[in-house]
Amino acid sequence: MTRKLKIQSLLLSFFAIPFFWSCESNFKDVQKFYFSEFMPTGEADSINLKYTDSGKITAVLASQRMLDYSSVRFPFTEFPKGIDLTLFDKNAKKTFIKSDYAVSFKGTDMIDLRGNVRITSENGQQLTTEQLYFDQKNEWFFTEKNFKFTDPKSGSTTGEGIDFNKDFTRVNFQKVKGLINQSANTKL
Template sequence: MKFLTKNSVFLFLTFFSLVIMACESNFRDVQKMGFAAFSPSGDADAINLKYTDSGRITATLISPKMLDYATVEYPFTEFPKGIHLTLFDKNGKQTYIDAKYAVSHKTTNLIDLQNNVKISNQNGEMLETEQLYYDQKNEWFYTEKKFKFTSSKGVSYGEGIDFSKDFKKVNSQKISGEIQSE
């Protein structure tokens, strides 16, 4: 009878160990599910959005693809196939922005423009760079990347610049090129 009891205990411990190992395996699978890549809560193709303020159009956004991640901890909207953005000031003057990729961060109101970024206006001024940030609240652009700025006064090159959306206020670092003075 003692032999049966020892065998029973041994079988019970073996069975219990197997259950624990199986639970551990399942627990790890459940943990991995939490680390899986998140998917967008919204997905749109061929978008043409118009932003308004007090009945006045302030911007239009055209993009072949938009992915909205509104349900993540830091919500953002991604434009993996690029954007064409037109900003309108109070007098109707336009600023045009093109980029091959963009991300709009909802909590900071920053737009991160990347890959062949071009910003121009109706006066023929144009800035080209590989990455440019746009602070929507302050209507201010900035980058620490290399840039090329073209205007009626000439062409300049530099690394690091920040400016207002109408190019009226410009602060640049490490600049070179020929520019006509007024």
């Protein structure tokens, strides 16, 4: 190899190495940009929100922590420390909902409840499960997970998969593992 060719190779290497380092740096900046997309745009601790419709309270939401991701492509609100939600029907009857974790998806009006999910109606009916979805628009709950449904008048039922409206007046069981005693308030 001639001396001139060696010098050219050395100079090329000398200028190429910083170019590759700068590419690595730019790549890391791009990674940070996309990672920051999932940073919450808002955070709140110890919240207590009241939702109203025509001057009447329709729901009360309490949570120790709320993270708002409204600037991402599919916006959502996360409740990493769980929720305590009270729903009110037209006659002011209450339905109480608790879970260890929840995510509310803004585009679909769906809420994903996870971990020790418990729903209790004012008249004592209760459902427990590990995951439950709530369709806010249709006021309908559903899960494919194992559940336990207890009605003070008809006893307990366990199974896998259930869907029902918020006041338990319409309940559809899927794979039942026990006896179902139909009460006057529950339509199967």
